[in-house]
Amino acid sequence: MNLNDKKIAVLIPCYNEELTIAKVINDFKTILPNADIYVYDNNSTDNTYEIAKNSGAIVKKEYVQGKSNVVRSMFSEIEADIYIMTDGDDTYPANSAIDLIIPIIEKNVDMVIGDRLSNGSYTKENRRFCHNLGNNIVKFFVNYIFNGNINEYTYFR
Numbered sequence: 001m002n003l004n005d006k007k008i009a010v011l012i013p014c015y016n017e018e019l020t021i022a023k024v025i026n027d028f029k030t031i032l033p034n035a036d037i038y039v040y041d042n043n044s045t046d047n048t049y050e051i052a053k054n055s056g057a058i059v060k061k062e063y064v065q066g067k068s069n070v071v072r073s074m075f076s077e078i079e080a081d082i083y084i085m086t087d088g089d090d091t092y093p094a095n096s097a098i099d100l101i102i103p104i105i106e107k108n109v110d111m112v113i114g115d116r117l118s119n120g121s122y123t124k125e126n127r128r129f130c131h132n133l134g135n136n137i138v139k140f141f142v143n144y145i146f147n148g149n150i151n152e153y154t155y156f157r
Contacts, residue, residue, distance in 0.1 A: 009080035017088030027094035
């Protein structure tokens with residue numbers, strides 16, 4: 001597998017991620033040195049924008065509040081062969097990126113979903129009321145509707 005033949009874009013939607021964004025960017029730069037790393041700041045009130053820019057990311061602002069607006073802008077503005085979307089809060093390990101890319105190239109799948117829920121670390125880190133319950137409900141319905149089994153890595157054709 002030769003990643004140098006593919007244009008890879010790492011997409012990081014952000015809202016107030018100044019504590020972790022530099023680490024996320026640097027981790028992806030280490031794992032995927034030829035990838036373009038994009039941070040879309042969604043009206044952060046902290047220093048996310050400046051820290052991301054100083055860390056070497058391509059930084060843009062999305063002024064319409066909401067993650068869905070950020071994601072829509074990213075996919076309409078960025079051209080790549082492979083997109084990796086992660087969060088700026090460092091809950092997705094960058095070192096799993098290669099494992100996500102391999103099936104796209106070798107098995108010709110359209111999409112691979114990484115799972116941050118099964119190992120329990122995300123549940124421990126995220127303490128918002130009912131947030132983890134919501135994640136599990138969404139995962140249940142996606143599995144039910146598409147007869148899937150979202151677990152460590154899930155492939156879609």
